Amino acid sequence: MSKLQPQPWITAKKQPLANGKPERRQPTSIPQGGIRWAGLARWLHLYLSVVSFVLVLFFAVTGLTLNHADWFDDATVTTDLKGKVNPRWVAGTDTATVNKLAIVEYLRATHQLKGSVSEFRIDDRECSLSFHGPGYSADAFVKRSDGTYEVTETKMGLVAVLNDLHKGRDTGQGWAWVIDIAAVFMTLVSVTGLALLLVLKKRRVSGLGWMLLGAVVTGLAYWLLVV
Template sequence: MTDAAAPARPPKALNARRSFWLKQLHQWHWISAAVSLIGLLLFAATGITLNHAAQIPAEPVTVERTATLPAPLLERLEAFPAETTDPVPDAVARWAADAFKVRIAGRPTETTADEVYVALPEPGGDGWLTIDRATGEALRERTTRGWVAWLNDLHKGRNTGRVWYWFIDVFAAACVVFALTGFGLTWLHARQRPSTWPLLGLGLLIPAVIALLFIH
């Protein structure tokens, strides 16, 4: 005799579909977690340091170096336009790389009749290089503000170059996959975890209330 109170079992097709999605979501969740783990730690930590930038002391350190452009290269600059933003000739860029360990090839300049100026911003610091067009005297100045400022600029993508620019895009995409697959897993397990939807609602409600009431 069949027990009328026995719970009905879900159809096999429904179980198979649920198992398929659980397997897929688990796989993409751990893959995206592995790809984005270090980036998440970095961006979470620098979110705190950026939020407290005024309370974190930073002692700027400025270093100046000088050198003299060889006469043959100085002659190359004589043919350079009196006012231009064109990069310096390749030979001059190679000399700067040897003398100052800087890469100015392809960088725009602020050239006048008196000097060539190349801005050299970098994460966590700033710098520049000038070359006197009359004497060939070159001055390289570099200012750094410590590793916290360097990490903060990585967070913002400030003066970090194209490779880091693409890394942020790939990292952000991995985070989106991580979040969406996490939501999918939460959805599938919500029936066994009654606190799921209240907690998700709280996660939405808290920033919404702060934004509406405390951001002016």
């Protein structure tokens, strides 16, 4: 009996030669550079998506609530407050004699006013200042003659707070950094997703076709509905 010959590699193919005898061809290898780029794009896309999941979800949901604020019954509470500051803080006719810091800190401590001071105006008769934050405002008027004041505080509901956070309205520089970081993350997720699509040969043409279709639909929507 003849000895059994070892089986050829599964991926190897036999190419017939001119004399009719088959020749074993080595399997085609994928360039190492392409493998590395595909792995890097997949890794970045996955972990960037996971890290930015909460931020992306937040801005997606609040984009909907912002566009349809009338869907929500967001109760607004308005409160009128009165009191008196130290008359020396507002005495005199010169605007430079008004103790702005003392007035602001007194109103915060007495009535637990929130937000940042967006403006502080002074004239001969009174001082007016406003506190603003997400879904919140408080307007105070202080008489310079005797230091008495009136404050109108307005507190809006949760949806209004979330909408202001989405817009970055009266949120301060710290939250502005959060919005910038969210924008960077969403950009990187999109770019790495596109890079991953480009290295997948079987999906490249169809994926780019769908991307082009989305761009055309978006452009037509702008042209037909906005312009």
